[in-house]
Amino acid sequence: MNGLDKVEKFIRDYNVYGELLKLDRYARTSEDASQATGIPKDHILKTIIVIGSNNTPYAILLPGDKKINYDRLKKTLKVRDVRLASFEDVKNITGLEPGEVSPFTEEVKRLTCILDLSAARRDVVVVGGGSHYTLIKTRVSEIIRVLKPIVAEISK
Numbered sequence: 001m002n003g004l005d006k007v008e009k010f011i012r013d014y015n016v017y018g019e020l021l022k023l024d025r026y027a028r029t030s031e032d033a034s035q036a037t038g039i040p041k042d043h044i045l046k047t048i049i050v051i052g053s054n055n056t057p058y059a060i061l062l063p064g065d066k067k068i069n070y071d072r073l074k075k076t077l078k079v080r081d082v083r084l085a086s087f088e089d090v091k092n093i094t095g096l097e098p099g100e101v102s103p104f105t106e107e108v109k110r111l112t113c114i115l116d117l118s119a120a121r122r123d124v125v126v127v128g129g130g131s132h133y134t135l136i137k138t139r140v141s142e143i144i145r146v147l148k149p150i151v152a153e154i155s156k
Contacts, residue, residue, distance in 0.1 A: 060154065114151075
C-alpha cells in the first residue's frame with residue numbers, strides 16, 4: 001500500500017474531515033508546499049520524526065514557518081536528549097520518506113505525538129498527504145481528536 005492509500009484508508013477508518021489536495025509539482029518541504037498551493041507556511045503542518053535519548057520515536061507537528069526548540073521539546077518529552085530521525089529512521093518508522101509523512105497514518109498514530117501550541121490555535125491547516133504530490137486540508141480539531149497529541153510550546 002502506498003502512502004496516499006494509507007492516508008485515504010486512515011481518513012475513512014477514523015472518519016476524519018480531510019480534503020485531498022493534488023499538487024502539480026514535487027513538494028518535499030513546507031516551503032515547496034506553500035509555493036505549490038499558495039497556502040501560507042504557518043498553515044502547513046510539518047510532521048517531523050525525532051528520536052529521544054530513550055531510543056523512542058516521536059512525531060512532532062509544527063507549523064511550516066517554525067523550528068523545533070530542542071530544550072523545550074526535551075522538557076516536554078522528559079528525555080535527556082532528542083535528535084532528528086535520519087532518512088532511514090523515518091522510512092523504517094513510518095514507511096514513508098521525509099516530506100511524505102502524514103499524521104494521518106497508523107504508523108504515526110502509534111507514536112506519541114506533540115502538537116506545537118501555535119498550531120493548536122489554528123482552525124484549518126494542511127498536512128502531508130502520504131506522497132510528495134499530495135496534501136490533506138483538515139481541521140486542527142480533527143488532528144487532536146484522532147491523534148490525542150500532547151499540546152505544548154515546542155517551537156522557536
